[in-house]
Amino acid sequence: xxxxxxxxxxxxxxxxxxxxxxxxxxxxxxxxxxxxxxxxxxxxxxxxxxxxxxxxxxxxxxxxxxxxxxxxxxxxxxxxxxxxxxxxxxxxxxxxxxxxxxxxxxxxxxxxxxxxxxxxxxxxxxxxxxxxxxxxxxxxxxxxxxxxxxxxxxxxxxx
Numbered sequence: 236x237x238x239x240x241x242x243x244x245x246x247x248x249x250x251x252x253x254x255x256x257x258x259x260x261x262x263x264x265x266x267x268x269x270x271x272x273x274x275x276x277x278x279x280x281x282x283x284x285x286x287x288x289x290x291x292x293x294x295x296x297x298x299x300x301x302x303x304x305x306x307x308x309x310x311x312x313x314x315x316x317x318x319x320x321x322x323x324x325x326x327x328x329x330x331x332x333x334x335x336x337x338x339x340x341x342x343x344x345x346x347x348x349x350x351x352x353x354x355x356x357x358x359x360x361x362x363x364x365x366x367x368x369x370x371x372x373x374x375x376x377x378x379x380x381x382x383x384x385x386x387x388x389x390x391x392x393x394x
Contacts, residue, residue, distance in 0.1 A: 242333045245289035247277040251296045259316035266355040271382040290330045297321035298330045308344035346388045
């Protein structure tokens, strides 16, 4: 039997969504020094303009990711997280592919992101690079910290 997966926009008021957001925040706090934790709370993710998506496997919420508009055609990928019990099944890649398609459909020209430099973030960095993201410097409010790695993906087609 194969797993049924779906990805759709979700509401931060949903208890299962709030629980997975909290797991993401807890993971970030455990993996990074306090001054370099940039994970967003459920309240932050409910801000106008931010769109949050959930990936479900057989009806259970397995992952989340959000797009936050930055202006000038840029958006930021935020809160990308796959629950530990669902890792190693290609779901992170599926969620990232969906977010890239979603950013394109919303006419963004570039996706920017910040992720951790530690070993806890190694799998995430790998899927970003495999999807075509390239290293870059800090953007928006982020400091140039050793615990952060920044990436960008140009969404404008090259002729």
